[in-house]
Each structure stands twice: as C-alpha cells, then as structure tokens.
Amino acid sequence: MRTTLQAVQEMARRLGKHPPAGLDTGGNSLQAQLERVLDDASNSVQSEGWFWNTKHNITVTPTGSKIQVNQLENVADIGVSPIYATIFHVDTDGTDSNVNVVRNGDYLYNLTDNTDTFTSSIKLTYTYKREFENVPEAFQSWIIALASFNYNRHYIGDKSSDGALQVEMQDARRQATREEIRSADVNVLNTQEMRQIRGRRRTPDRSVYE
Numbered sequence: 001m002r003t004t005l006q007a008v009q010e011m012a013r014r015l016g017k018h019p020p021a022g023l024d025t026g027g028n029s030l031q032a033q034l035e036r037v038l039d040d041a042s043n044s045v046q047s048e049g050w051f052w053n054t055k056h057n058i059t060v061t062p063t064g065s066k067i068q069v070n071q072l073e074n075v076a077d078i079g080v081s082p083i084y085a086t087i088f089h090v091d092t093d094g095t096d097s098n099v100n101v102v103r104n105g106d107y108l109y110n111l112t113d114n115t116d117t118f119t120s121s122i123k124l125t126y127t128y129k130r131e132f133e134n135v136p137e138a139f140q141s142w143i144i145a146l147a148s149f150n151y152n153r154h155y156i157g158d159k160s161s162d163g164a165l166q167v168e169m170q171d172a173r174r175q176a177t178r179e180e181i182r183s184a185d186v187n188v189l190n191t192q193e194m195r196q197i198r199g200r201r202r203t204p205d206r207s208v209y210e
Contacts, residue, residue, distance in 0.1 A: 056094075
C-alpha cells in the first residue's frame with residue numbers, strides 16, 4: 001500500500017516535476033496542489049461504491065430519535081473527539097426493506113412515514129470514504145492515474161502528455177475493476193439485476209403464466 005506522500009511523488013514524476021521530499025497539506029506549494037487533486041480523485045473513485053468501502057446489514061439505533069448519517073463510520077477515537085468518515089451513500093439494507101429512507105443533510109429521513117424521527121433500530125448499507133493508505137493497491141493506482149490526468153488537463157495543459165495519461169488512467173481503471181470482481185467473488189449471473197433481465201423461471205412442464 002502506498003502512502004499519500006508516495007502517491008504525490010508518483011504524480012510529480014508522471015507530470016515531469018521533481019518529486020517532493022514531504023507533504024505540505026493545506027499549503028500553496030506544488031505538493032499541496034497535487035495532494036488536493038489526489039483527494040478529489042479519491043473522492044470521485046470511492047463515491048462509486050465498491051466491495052471494500054461498502055458495509056451491509058449494519059444495525060443503527062437512533063440517538064434522540066434521529067439517525068445522524070455523518071457519524072455512521074467511526075475511523076478514530078481521539079479522547080472525546082471521534083473522527084468520522086465521509087458517507088457517500090446510505091440506504092436501508094435489503095434485509096430491512098420496510099422503511100424507505102433518504103439522506104436529508106446530516107440525518108436520515110423516513111420517506112415511508114414522512115418524518116426524520118425513528119422509534120426503533122434499522123439496518124443500513126452505506127458507502128464511506130477510506131483513507132488513501134487503506135485503499136486497495138489497484139484502486140490506489142487508478143486514483144493516482146486519474147489525479148495525474150486531471151492535474152495535467154486543468155493546471156498544466158500539456159496536450160502532448162494528455163493522451164498517454166488518459167490511456168494509463170483507463171488501463172488502471174480496468175485493472176481495479178478486475179480486482180474488485182475477484183475480491184468480491186461476484187457471480188454476475190446471479191445478481192438481482194440479471195434476474196430481472198431473465199424474468200421469472202418456468203416450471204419443467206408448463207409455464208408459470210398458464
């Protein structure tokens with residue numbers, strides 16, 4: 001797994017810049033700009049929702065009758081000030097589909113009862129942001145390639161490098177998607193979407209519609 005500094009250094013090399021020796025988070029230096037673009041690319045990739053940054057069947061209990069979305073995923077406890085991950089998407093889990101919810105600011109809203117208050121626990125599935133160091137390596141490569149492409153296009157404008165960076169980005173995405181399929185052990189023929197396409201199964205000797 002790469003660190004954020006290693007990712008920024010890789011971006012600098014791709015862009016023909018001298019790799020920085022350290023980060024300058026929040027600053028105005030080249031490495032600070034590269035880090036911001038890297039973070040934007042990470043948000044873009046992670047917000048699509050993947051096997052490694054999505055949790056299912058999580059039971060959540062209301063606090064004061066409300067469910068606060070931005071406190072679903074606790075990534076660190078520092079005394080009395082926990083640090084929470086960014087939540088990209090949240091919905092009721094398939095095992096608890098009696099309630100239809102949507103995010104309303106920092107809280108969940110119950111569309112079934114038209115209220116933001118909950119009287120009992122519900123099960124959720126949500127996609128959250130992982131720190132770059134904890135992102136699978138294939139996806140780190142995709143994020144770095146995407147960030148490098150974006151930086152060149154929006155800040156440098158070197159059209160001679162644009163094509164090569166785009167090809168690298170597309171290849172990195174393909175590799176990451178392949179890794180996702182292997183890791184998640186997905187049977188694409190047994191997904192709900194594929195079952196909807198196939199329609200209902202017929203009995204051996206007669207149609208179910210007869």
